[in-house]
Amino acid sequence: MTIHWCGTGLSAIPGLRKLIEDGQDVMVWNRTVPKAQEAVGDLTDRIAAFTVEALTAELNAGDVIVSMLPADMHVPLAELALSKGAHFVSSSYISPEMQALDGKAKELGLSLVNEVGLDPGIDHLFAHDLVAAYRASGVHNDETSLSFTSYCGGVPKVANDFRYKFSWSPLGVLRALKSPSKSIKAFEEWNVDRPWNALSRYEAPLPEAEEFEVYPNRDSLPFIAAYNFDPAWTIRDFVRGTLRLDGWADAWKPLFDEIETLSGPEGEARLREMSEQLWNDHAYDDGEPDRVVMCVSLEAKEGDTTTWHQTYVMDAWGDERGSAMARLVSMPVAMAVRDVLDGRFAAGVHAAPEAPEQVADWIEAVSGLAQHLEKVDHLG
Template sequence: MARIHWLGAGLSSVPGIRRLIQEGRTITLWNRTVAKAERAVNGLEGDFDVKAFSLDALAEAVQGGDVVVSMLPATMHIAVAELCLDKGVNFVSSSYISPEMSALGDKAKAANLVFVNEVGLDPGLDHLLAHLLMADYKGSAAFDASNSHDFRSYCGGFPAIANDFRYKFSWSPLGVLKALKSPAQSILGGDVVQTQKPWDAIADFEVTFPSGSETFQSYPNRDSLPFLDDYGFDKDWNMNTFVRGTLRLNGWSDAWADIFNFVENEIAGPDGEEKLTELSEELWNNHSYDEGEPDRVVLVVDMKASKDGRAVWHKSYALDARGNDDASAMARLVSIPVSLAIEAVLDGKMEAGVQAAPSNPAIIENWFAELSKYGDDFHLTDNLV
C-alpha cells in the first residue's frame, strides 16, 4: 500500500494529519523534533509511525507510488521535490508554485508523477471558488468576453473576538512584517497597478454572509496577474478589476498606523533586520493568541460582469469559519484541503505534472462536502437576485 510521508508537524498540519489517520490511510509523520510529532497524533490508533526528519532518512524510506507532503518552509520544497523525482514518488505542498517548481513540470510528467501545490486555504480554497464561479459564468446566458469584468478574491485570519489591535498572531510576526514590504500587482480600473506598500492601497470591502453584511479592509497581495490565465480569463476579455489580496478587520489600518510608519521609515540601513526582529518579538509578546482563544478566517471570491454600466451577472462565495477546541480555523482550512489533495493523488484523480488546486467541479464539490463535516460551509450569493 502506498504510504503518505508528511513532513512537518506544525500547528497548520495537525488537523490534516489526524484526518488521514482516522480515514485509515498509511502515514509516516516526519519532524525534526519527534516529541512534537508524537503530540500531533496523541490518542490516535491506526497505521502510522513517527520519525526524525532528514532528507537522507526520507530518501531511504520512500518507495515508488508514495506521496511526500512538504509542510516545511517554502525554501525546502525544491530539494524535497527533486528527491521525489529521483525516487519516483508524488509530491504535495500548500505553497505557491515557484518558478523552480514549475521548471520540474516536464520531468514530473515524463515520470508520470503528480506534483500538486497551492492546495491549502490561500492559495487553495480560493482557487476552487474561482473555478466554480468561472464555470458558472461561462455557462450562463450573460457570458460575453466584451463585458466589463470585476474579479476579487480576498482572505484573512484574525481573532474571533475583535480586539483593539484588530489582529493576533499564531506564530512569529516577522513574516507578516516582511510581507508589509512586499510589492503587489493587480488590475484596477482597467489598468495594471503596482502597489509598493499595502497601506497605499487599503480599501473597504463589504462581504455578504447568511447572517448579514460586514465591512472589512482589503489590499492587493503578491502578483495577481498570473492567475488570470489559471482561472480561464482569456487575453481578449475586458478586465476592469482583477485582484487577489488580504482581508483585515475594519479599523485595522488605524490600529496599525504606528507599525506602518516604523516599517516605512525606521528599518532602513544595516541594522534594519535587527529592528524588525525586535518589533516582531514585541508584537508576539503583546498580541499572540491566548491558550484556547478562537480565531476566525474569512474567505470571499466575488465576480461581476457588466454591460453598458449595468451588472448582468454577479455572484460571490463567502466562508466565515471559527476555531474550536480541536483546532484553529486557520490550521483546519490549510491542512484538511491538503489531506484531500493527497487522497486525490492516491486515488488517481490528478494528472501527472506540476499543478495547482484542481478545477474539476466534481472534485471540488467532494472537497466541499468533506469540509462541511467540520462546519466549514461556502455560501453562494447571487447579487442580482
C-alpha cells in the same frame, strides 16, 4: 504506498490526524520528535526526526511526500520525490523553481501538487467554479467587462484593540508588508509598493453584512490565465488580496511607519525583534477562537449595469475541532493526498483542482470545515 508527512506545526495537525484516523499508511516526520508525539502520538508511533537523509532512506516509488515545512524545503523535497518515483504535495505557492520541474514530473508520470491550503487553495476552487458558472450563463457579449476579487484573512473571533492576533510567528506577516503587489484596477494595471497605500473597504455578503479593510497582495496577474479567463474578455478589476478587521490600518500605523524605514541586514534584524515582541503581545491564548473570512466574487457589467454577479463567502472560527486556520489549511492538503493516491491529479506540477467534478467534491468537503459557506447570487 506510504504518506510521508513532514512538519507538525500548528497548521498541519487536523489534516494529518484525518489521514491517520482514516487508516492511511502515514509516516510522520518532524524536526522535534516530542512535538510530533504531542500532536499525534495518541494515534501513531510512526514518528521520526526529520532529516533529508532519513527521509530518503525510507522513501519508495509510489509514496507521497507532504511538505508542511518552510517554503525553502519544498523544491528540494519535490526533487527528492522525483528521484525516487514518488509524488509531492504542499500548501504553498508554486515557485518558478517548482514549475521548472513540470516537464520531468510529466515524463515520470508523477504529480507535484501545490497551492492546496486555504489561500492559495480553497480560493482557487471558488474562482474556478465562478468562472465556469459565468461561462455557462450565456450573458457575455462584446460590451461586457468583468470584475474579479478574492479576499481572505485570518482575524480574531473576538475583536481586540490591535485588530489582529497571530497563529504563528509574525515575521511572515511583517515581511509581506514590505512586498509590492500587482493587480488590475479600473481597466489598468495597478502596481503598489506597500499594502497601506492600497487600502479600501469591502462589505462581505455575510448573513449579517460586515465591513472589512482589504488590500491587494503579491502578483494577481498570473491568476487571470490560471482561472481560465478567456483572453478576449475585458477585465475591469482583478485583485487577489488580504482581508483585515475594520480599524486594522489605524491600529497598525506605528508598525507601518517603522517598517517603511527598514532595509538591509539591520532592517531584517529589527523585523525579527518586532516579530518576537508581537508574538509575546498578540499571540492567541490557548483555546481562544480564531476566525477566517474568505470572499471570492465575479461580477459582469454592461456599462454601469450588472448582468451577472456571484460571490462565495466563507466564515469559519475555532471550535472544539481546533483553530479555523489549521482546519482550512491542512484538511485540503489531506484531500490532495487522497486524490493523488486515487490518480485524480495528472502528472506534472499542479495547483488546486480545476476539473468541475473534482472542484465540486472539494467544495462540498470544505463546507463541512466552515460554519458558514454560501454562494450568493446578487441578482437573485
